[in-house]
Amino acid sequence: MKTIMVDMDDVLTYGSFTKILDDYLGYHYNYDTVKTYYIQDILGDKKEDFFMKFKDMNMYENATLLPDCYDVLKELSKYYKIYICTDYIWREITQYAGNNLRNKYNFLYEKLDFIEPKNYIFTCDKSVVNCDIKIDDKVSNIEGAKTKLLFTAWHNRDLRDEELKEKNIIRVNNWLEIGAILLEDFK
Numbered sequence: 778m779k780t781i782m783v784d785m786d787d788v789l790t791y792g793s794f795t796k797i798l799d800d801y802l803g804y805h806y807n808y809d810t811v812k813t814y815y816i817q818d819i820l821g822d823k824k825e826d827f828f829m830k831f832k833d834m835n836m837y838e839n840a841t842l843l844p845d846c847y848d849v850l851k852e853l854s855k856y857y858k859i860y861i862c863t864d865y866i867w868r869e870i871t872q873y874a875g876n877n878l879r880n881k882y883n884f885l886y887e888k889l890d891f892i893e894p895k896n897y898i899f900t901c902d903k904s905v906v907n908c909d910i911k912i913d914d915k916v917s918n919i920e921g922a923k924t925k926l927l928f929t930a931w932h933n934r935d936l937r938d939e940e941l942k943e944k945n946i947i948r949v950n951n952w953l954e955i956g957a958i959l960l961e962d963f964k
């Protein structure tokens with residue numbers, strides 16, 4: 778059985794962090810203008826104040842899976858070994874990142890009942906994970922896989938098709954596209 782590494786934030790679930798940022802700022806920020814991967818950089822000198830409030834919040838409290846994610850992953854789990862691999866470290870407040878780890882674990886446990894907790898991988902260095910297929914929104918996280926699927930997000934939208942092709946990366950915009958690619962051989 779081939780193995781798939783699936784990222785969590787902005788692949789399984791989307792938008793919970795930006796909602797918290799908006800609540801903190803008191804207005805809806807136009808995230809289309811953001812180019813940086815660590816979106817909290819928009820806060821500038823308010824970052825420290827934000828994180829002191831943020832450390833006790835659960836980003837996943839009201840989070841949902843992206844459309845079709847559950848059904849496609851469940852179907853994939855019949856033909857592949859699936860590992861959910863997610864970075865839980867809050868770089869600004871590493872001493873509190875254990876809260877994030879617990880919240881992530883609980884979200885996965887509740888939402889993906891067909892994936893065993895032993896298949897969760899919590900690390901910020903995904904290069905140590907050796908899977909045939911990797912699905913992530915960060916280019917550096919999918920390097921090394923035989924099949925590399927880049928999930929579209931604000932910070933990778935500007936990568937051109939030719940650039941991706943050179944790196945043997947396939948762009949995917951939703952879970953139906955992932956299913957179409959990875960289930961093709963099993964129809």
Ligand SMILES: [Mg+2]
Pocket residue numbers: 784785786787788913914915
């Ligand atoms: Mg991600």
